[in-house]
Amino acid sequence: MSCFKFIGLSSIAVIVLAFYLHEYNSGILAYLSAHFPVVSRLIHGFYLTGKSKDGIPLSNSKTEKTVLLSSEELKKYGGSGRNGKLYLSILGKIFDVTKGKKHYGEGGGYSFFTGRDASRAYVTGDFTETGLIDEVLDLTPQQLKGLQGWLEFYIKEYKYVGKLIGRYYDPMGRKTEYLQQVEEIIKEAQRKERENDAEKRKYPPCNTEWSASKGSRVWCSNKSGGILRDWVGVPRKLYVVGSSTPRCVCVRHPSEKHLDGPSLSDPQLEEYPGCHKDSISCSIKT
Ligand code: HEM
Incomplete structure (x- = not known):
């Protein structure tokens, strides 16, 4: 069997397996994303591009609301939720993901994302307690761009709630130095990608x-x-x-x-x- 056929067949097997298992087993998900990062990127690439749109600004009027939550308050919206509501935060922006209960509700494949800001895990696939954190500045520009893709997905698909006071926003709701640095790196990565695209067209x-x-x-x-x-x-x-x-x-x-x-x-x-x-x-x- 040629090398291409083998890669093709294994990828299809991984995708089929994932469709069956991803809802209920985060361990398998983490394993698959660690061992088949390209397949994972492919799935979420299609998945995200199907639902999201490129070019949404890093912050826009939809994410400029002034509702501010502390991490203790946000925590109440994790697990089974508060009054049935499930919230998660990404890059300090809080979204109401209640309508995605099948993924985020108790027992769902991605329930670990609720009630906190686990920005890092979106691109590392490390869904352990040490991986589900909001520290991202040591990630590569490519990974940060991937994280921006997830943010765009949530802006498009879910209701924006407000900001999380902590690493990304201060108690007045202003961007922290940390968030400004992250956004700079993402902008630079997006600029490079545009350059590469132009080179590829040439x-x-x-x-x-x-x-x-x-x-x-x-x-x-x-x-x-x-x-x-x-x-x-x-x-x-x-x-x-x-x-x-x-x-x-x-x-x-x-x-x-x-x-x-x-x-x-x-x-x-x-x-x-x-x-x-x-x-x-x-x-x-x-
Ligand atoms: C970095 C690792 C991963 C992260 C952060 C991640 C995250 C997510 C999230 C947040 C959703 C729900 C999106 C929504 O709100 O609609 C989702 C859906 C999905 N994920 Fe993943 N995932 C990862 C790895 C994988 C892997 C390795 C596979 C399979 C190989 C996979 C297959 C899927 C599929 C098929 C869906 C769609 C389910 C549906 O719409 O019913 N994921 N993923």
């Missing part, structure tokens, strides 16, 4: 495959690298400053009429040895 990545019998092959198609376009291009090695290894990108061929865009004579580009310069597919000899 030089879409090639499709790649590997098999023990044939070795590696790179090729271009009109949606390689996830960039849907009206041209195909030819594979070239792209050398970028700061990276020791080139990556395979698709560059528009002169026969694919274009007036602008990168040129095949860009000195950062190199042909694959043994591959015809006009071919859309190259076998790579190692």
